[in-house]
Amino acid sequence: MCGHVEIGEQKDIKIIKRDGASYAPKSNSAGNPGSMLPVVTDAIPDKVQQFRWGLLNADDDRIHSKNKHARIESLFVVPMWKDIAGKRHCVIRIQAFFEYNREQQRKYRIERKDGKPFYIAGLWDIWFDIKTSILLPTFAMITMPPNSAMAEIHDRMPAILERGDIKTWINGNYTAEQRVDFLRKHPCPSDHLRITIEKEHSDE
Numbered sequence: 001m002c003g004h005v006e007i008g009e010q011k012d013i014k015i016i017k018r019d020g021a022s023y024a025p026k027s028n029s030a031g032n033p034g035s036m037l038p039v040v041t042d043a044i045p046d047k048v049q050q051f052r053w054g055l056l057n058a059d060d061d062r063i064h065s066k067n068k069h070a071r072i073e074s075l076f077v078v079p080m081w082k083d084i085a086g087k088r089h090c091v092i093r094i095q096a097f098f099e100y101n102r103e104q105q106r107k108y109r110i111e112r113k114d115g116k117p118f119y120i121a122g123l124w125d126i127w128f129d130i131k132t133s134i135l136l137p138t139f140a141m142i143t144m145p146p147n148s149a150m151a152e153i154h155d156r157m158p159a160i161l162e163r164g165d166i167k168t169w170i171n172g173n174y175t176a177e178q179r180v181d182f183l184r185k186h187p188c189p190s191d192h193l194r195i196t197i198e199k200e201h202s203d204e
Contacts, residue, residue, distance in 0.1 A: 004031070004097070005032075006029075006094065006096040007037060008096070031053065032053070035053050037050065037092055037093075038050060038092070039091065039092050039124065042090070042172055049137065053068055053138075053140075054138060056136065056138045061130075063136070068140055069141055070142050072144040084123050085123065086176025089121070090170065091119050091161060092122050093120075097118070098110070098198060099150075104153070106153075107198045108198060109195070109197075110150070118160055119160065119163060120159060121159040122141045124138065124139040124140075125137075142183065143156045143158055143159065144156070144158075144159050147187055148190045150193070150195075161186075
């Protein structure tokens with residue numbers, strides 16, 4: 001689910017590096033698990049940073065990308081998510097995401113009808129590589145049951161925020177339960193999405 005994204009135009013973004021320097025990211029590039037994507041975190045809410053897609057924690061002894069999604073139903077059940085829910089929230093900015101429907105043999109492109117970026121709710125952590133002593137910032141996108149439009153092509157969708165709701169998700173004054181409940185009660189409306197066929201697949 002949502003294993004491929006388009007980052008989109010980044011002209012209005014300045015990425016802040018750990019040493020305080022900044023740079024403009026490449027526009028319209030593709031992103032997959034393992035890619036660095038633009039995020040805003042609750043730790044530094046006024047800065048855009050680059051985090052690696054695929055959350056790693058202290059139990060990981062190597063880099064991998066299997067923890068790319070966190071199901072909203074599991075945030076208070078799975079230890080990995082439970083440990084950081086309410087403590088390390090982030091928002092990922094992308095222009096579009098893609099879904100493959102195996103039954104229809106079609107790859108779909110999903111974007112906003114108004115052309116604006118998506119803001120996806122996520123969780124983040126910093127992984128320490130013991131072998132190299134490098135700190136690697138990582139994240140996972142939160143997924144939830146689909147709205148009626150997405151249900152036509154997939155059984156999950158990202159937890160999409162309106163721009164004005166970003167501050168709620170990364171506001172540490174709210175509990176984890178309050179913020180997750182906010183996501184549940186404010187799913188992305190179907191009429192906000194434009195879903196088009198990106199590619200037809202065939203066995204022939």
